[in-house]
Amino acid sequence: MSRARSMVSPPILLVIITVILVRAQRATSExxxxxxxxxxxxxxxxxxxxxxxxxxxSNGLLRLxxxxxxxxxxxxxxxxxxLLDNNSTVRSFSTCFVFVIMPSSANNRGFGFTFALSPTPNRRDAGASQYLRLLNERNDGDPRNHVFAVEFDTVQGFKDETNRIGNxxxxxxxxxxxxxxxxxxxYNKDGKKEEFQLxxxxxxxxxxDYEGPTNTLNLTVYPTRLGSKPRVPLISKQVPKLIEIVQEEMFVGFTAATGRDQSSAHYVMGWSFSSGGPVAAATLNLSELPPPPPPNREKKRGYNVKIIALIVALSAVISIMFLLFVIFMIYKRRLQQEEILEDWEIDHPHRLRYRDLYAATDGFKENRVIGTGGFGTVYKGKLASSDxxxxxxIVPNSRQGVREFMAExxxxxxxxxxxLVNLQGWCKHRSDLLLIYDYIPNGSLDSLLYSVPRRSSAVLPWDARLEIAKGIASGLLYLHEEWEQMVVHRDVKPSNVLIESNMNPRLGDFGLARLYERGSMSETTGxxxxIGYMAPELARNGKPxxxxxxxxxxxxxKPTDSGTFFLVDWVMDLHARGxxxxxxDPRLGxxxxxxxxxxxxxxxxxxxHQKPASRPSMRGVLKFLNGEEEVVEIDDEWGYSKSSRSDFGSNFVGYVSSSTSIPSSSSAFDTRIISTSHVTSGGYRKKCLFQYELDASYLFIHELRTSAYSTLN
Structure with a gap:
């Protein structure tokens, strides 16, 4: 019996001893x-x-x-x-230190220093300047760094968009x-925050002070001249993220750096630290600390009185000459940018300064050009407000350009x-005429439909096409019926419709627009x-x-170069046959x-419709497109006379300019016409009527298939 006990006892005793040793080791580590x-x-x-x-x-200061x-x-x-307990929690720790930062000069300071927890005391791969000898450009933000730092930053900050405060x-x-x-x-005794300079x-x-059980970090900073520690910490925040940083053992210390153009001397006068227990770091006795470094004073050098007088005289002469040169350049620049207001300019607000527009477009450089038109070039710009x-x-010395400028x-x-495109303002500087609009990134509907190559390889969905059509109709309804005066645009076409990022359309280019009082629309004089977008009756009665x-x-x-294909007749024929x-658009499938x-x-x-009275108003168009009313039946007298389907001819009289917003591959039929000739009776009227009826039919059918076909091609 006793022999059996002797055989069993040693294993049991070994287990007991092992448990005791493990617990003792844990207790020791904890x-x-x-x-x-x-x-x-x-x-x-x-x-x-x-x-x-x-x-x-030698005086006891730690200089970083x-x-x-x-x-x-x-x-x-x-x-x-x-700093890490066995239960994987960050231990409480506390530190206190006194530091001094001495700038190189009153206007030269930087970059600051840190108190850091680091897995290694060797930070040789870390960079200077904004990296504060803590990290570098490659590993900044890397979770494998395991670095926590309290940063004392004296310049603009590591990244302007995140650290905008310098001190x-x-x-x-x-x-x-x-x-x-x-x-x-x-925080002073009254609880008010008092700022001061590092x-x-x-x-x-x-x-x-970091409290492990609550994950709370308290940070207090103040000039030692106050004598006593403020009761309220500057930062008091729970930082559970610290558990992701701290490893079982960490090194504690300081890092600092200067830059090429910004530098300061960084000193630590005294330091205490405590971790693993409830006791806070020992308070430093300020009277026992080494004295701070003296202010930066430049050594005085003795110079000969005559040399000093000569230097002063030369400096005064150079300063006066430089001042006169600056005054002359400012005066010359103002003369160049001087803008004399005419009577009509005073009556129209939203006038912008030429110098602001010149700066916004980098001096109207070619790389800022985003489009060209018959009477001008469009530049992308950025104002000081970041808009x-x-x-x-407008093209200088263009008589018609001035008319468009005034009309807009x-x-x-x-x-x-x-x-509708929002006209922010305008500017007239000598012979330069400028109109300023909101920038719309997607460009024109024309570029989405007809550009080669197209702005997007995807085919615009039907829903987007229909919404674009409704938006244009809504803008025209506002111009025709809802604004204080009636506005007739007179140049509605895809290249004058701009598309926002959310596919909302905006009708622009009001260079040919006319204002009318309600019920008093008159005939035009030219x-x-x-071409292709003007109604046939314009040549008969002058009404757009x-x-x-x-x-x-x-x-x-868009029109094609074929003279045998008539878009409107073709679509009408399809309509008649059901x-x-x-x-x-066949690409919609x-x-x-x-x-x-x-x-x-x-x-x-x-x-x-050939008859103007049979055409719906924009309010009626919206009701049709929104499904609020059924589309009226098209009568038999709708179609154009077949006798008008002869060659287009080239007998227009007046100013003709290619619509440069249309790609070169588009037809020459899409041409802007501004004629100063009066519409009279006789052969000329018949000739114009013949041409416009033919062109309307021609473009009409060609445009139809793209309504379902080309809105984002």
Missing amino acids: TTTTEFIFQGFKGNQSQFQLEGDSTIK TDRKSNLAGTAFYNKPVR HMGLNFNSLSSEVQEPVAY VSGEPIQVFL LIAVKK IESLGRVRHRN LVGT SDAFAFGVLLLER EILSAV SDYDGREARVALAVGLLCC
Whole structure:
């Protein structure tokens, strides 16, 4: 019996001893603490690992960097500190230190320093300047860094978009971008925040306390001249993210750097630290700390009195000459940019300064050009307010350009609608005439439909095409019926419709627009518009029709060079045979609503009706397109006379300019006409009527198939 016990007892005893040893080891590790205090650092070189420019001065100051450029230094306590318990929680720790930052000069300071927790005291791969000898460009933000730092930043910050405050403190996790930052300040006895400068040359004390059980970090900073620690910390925040940073053992210390053009000397006067226990870091006795470094004073050198007098005299003469030169250049520049206002300019607001537009477009450089037109070039610009604009510069010495300029200011300058281009303002500088619009990134509908190559390889969905048509109709309805005066655009076409990023259309280019009082629309005195988009009766009675142009646009075809194909007749023939859907863009396949397509094509035909009285208003068009009313039946007298289907001819009299917003591959029929000739009776009237009827039919059919065919091709 006793023998059996002797055989069993040793294993049991071994297990018991093992358990005791493990528990003792855990208890030892859990109670491991680190505490130290340095009332100055004289004679303590062996307790630090110094790298770079860091050194301990003979008077006991720990200098991280000198005032010279492009320096970096680190100073870490040479023994690792246990900061992670066995239950994977960050231990409480506390530190207190006093530092001084001495600028190179009153206007030269930077870049600051950090108190850091690092897995290694060797930060040799870290960069200077904004990287503060803590990280570098390659590893900034890398979670494998395991670096936590309290940043004392004296310049604009690591990244302007994140650290906009120059004199600030921040909490950084694996990055030089501060997740938490505050301007350097303390709370006085009345609870008010008092800001002060880090780069002041006076001693500044810092208290940093981290409570492990609550993950709370408290940070207090204040000038030592206050005497006592403020009751309210500057930063008090839970930082659970610290568990992702801290490893079982970490090194604690300081890093600092200067830059090429910005530099300061960074000193630590005293430092205490405590971790692993409830006791906070020991308070430093300020009277026992080494004195701060003296202010930066340049050595005085003796110079000969005559040399000094000569230098002063030459400096005065050069200064006067330079001042006179500056005054002359300013005066010359103002003369060049002087703008004399005429009477009509005073009556139209929203006038912008030429110098602002010149700066916004980089001097109207070619790389800013985003389009050209018959009477000007359009530039992309950016104002000082960061607003993007489009600036249309009218061709100098263009009589018709001046008319367009005035027309746009008069009409578009006061209207506001979500489907009309917003004219921000205008400018006249000598012979330069400029119109300023909102910048619309998607360009024109014309470029989405007909450009070669197209702006997008995808085919515009039917829903988007229909919404674009409704938007244009809504803008025209506002101009015709809802604004204080009636505005007739007179040049509705795809190249004058701009598309926003959300595919909302905006009708622009009001250079040919006319304003009328309600019920007093008069005849025009010439042929104005773009061939193919002008109503046939314009040559007979001089009355323009935006409805006709909208119908052509709705059919979405550009003219071809063939003289045997008549778009309107072709679509009307399909409609008569009940096959109007054959005119739908074949690239859509079956991915469109047949009922909506029938309505859209029928509305396009109605808008191009030979009889102006039979064309619907824009309000009626919207009701048709929205399904609120059925499209009226097209009567038998709709079609054009077959006798008009002869060659187009080239007998227009007046100013003709190719619409340069249309690609070179488009037909020459899409040509803008501005004729100053009066429309008279006789052969000329018949000739113009013949030409416009032919062109309307011709473009009409060609535009129709693109209504379902080309809106984003």
